[in-house]
Amino acid sequence: xxMAFSHELDETVRxxxxxxxxxxxxxxxxxxxxxDSMDYSVEAGGKRIRPLMILKSYELYRDRTxxxxxxxxxxxHSFMCAMEMIHTSSLCHDDLPCMDGDKYRRxxxxxxxxxxxxxxxxxxxxxxxxxxxxxxxxxKKQLSxxxxxxxxxxxxxxxxxxxxxxxxxxxxxxxxxVYGMLGGQVVDVEMTxxxxxxxxxxxxxxxxxxxxxxxxxxxxxxxxxAKDEELKRLEDIGEKIGVAFQIQDDILDxxxxxxxxxxxxxxxxxxxxxxxxxxxxxxDAHKEVESLSKKAIDELKNLPDVNDQSREFxxxxxxxxxxxxx
Numbered sequence: 001x002x003m004a005f006s007h008e009l010d011e012t013v014r015x016x017x018x019x020x021x022x023x024x025x026x027x028x029x030x031x032x033x034x035x036d037s038m039d040y041s042v043e044a045g046g047k048r049i050r051p052l053m054i055l056k057s058y059e060l061y062r063d064r065t066x067x068x069x070x071x072x073x074x075x076x077h078s079f080m081c082a083m084e085m086i087h088t089s090s091l092c093h094d095d096l097p098c099m100d101g102d103k104y105r106r107x108x109x110x111x112x113x114x115x116x117x118x119x120x121x122x123x124x125x126x127x128x129x130x131x132x133x134x135x136x137x138x139x140k141k142q143l144s145x146x147x148x149x150x151x152x153x154x155x156x157x158x159x160x161x162x163x164x165x166x167x168x169x170x171x172x173x174x175x176x177x178v179y180g181m182l183g184g185q186v187v188d189v190e191m192t193x194x195x196x197x198x199x200x201x202x203x204x205x206x207x208x209x210x211x212x213x214x215x216x217x218x219x220x221x222x223x224x225x226a227k228d229e230e231l232k233r234l235e236d237i238g239e240k241i242g243v244a245f246q247i248q249d250d251i252l253d254x255x256x257x258x259x260x261x262x263x264x265x266x267x268x269x270x271x272x273x274x275x276x277x278x279x280x281x282x283x284d285a286h287k288e289v290e291s292l293s294k295k296a297i298d299e300l301k302n303l304p305d306v307n308d309q310s311r312e313f314x315x316x317x318x319x320x321x322x323x324x325x326x
Contacts, residue, residue, distance in 0.1 A: 016051050023081030047324075056220065059309075062224040241293070248324065251277060
């Protein structure tokens with residue numbers, strides 16, 4: 001089973017990488033330096049967890065409505081690109097000297113260290129701003145091609161798809177901004193070097209790490225035709241995965257090596273950051289990761305009326321993320 005999933009994951013990641021590569025803007029013009037830095041940062045690789053989740057959560061629900069896949073799949077791909085750009089923008093900013101000051105990311109020079117602090121900042125800004133642009137352009141193109149009903153999709157269906165698109169865009173921006181990832185980062189920065197309460201620590205983990213994972217599950221699902229109550233369940237699952245993922249990150253920062261992680265270790269200690277491990281220790285951290293991941297997988301298992309193959313993929317992906325070594 002694990003070998004079969006590993007093969008499916010490799011094939012899916014390969015496809016996702018091709019989709020993301022096509023979404024990166026061409027490096028040309030007087031602003032080519034920032035465009036090159038965008039390409040460098042996104043092409044650095046990574047696990048592609050968030051675009052994977054968008055694709056598979058879309059597949060959970062897409063069979064419900066005939067014609068949706070034909071119209072919506074290019075839009076799904078644009079959201080996958082946008083999500084990876086937003087995630088990458090946060091890494092560009094995280095690594096800056098005014099934040100964590102990390103010189104290496106994913107086994108090579110971090111963006112600011114390669115291009116300079118100013119361009120590293122602008123790269124993060126550019127990725128963040130290009131994200132909604134790419135999804136808006138993709139949806140505009142689909143509407144232009146499918147309006148008129150000659151491709152078998154009615155105006156009523158297009159109106160429904162438009163509502164789904166607006167909802168997905170709203171989720172993307174909310175979970176990226178002050179009520180999501182950025183909000184968690186704000187508290188993380190302000191509280192560096194200070195003792196944290198459980199409430200503050202969980203606020204950081206749920207927003208800084210969990211929000212984009214929540215968004216990924218929700219965006220794919222809403223584009224696939226999921227209902228509000230189903231989105232709420234996925235939001236809850238995404239939060240559990242996000243917190244478990246961050247605690248596992250804390251564990252690896254304490255126990256792994258630079259060679260395995262591809263980035264500095266013990267950076268939390270050096271930056272005087274309070275983590276789940278520093279409060280509760282490694283043993284309790286491992287137990288909490290196991291508990292949260294089990295709950296998330298059980299909730300995925302109990303989702304009603306979804307594609308079983310996509311459900312199985314997401315369950316295996318969750319298990320892999322929690323037991324990862326890098």
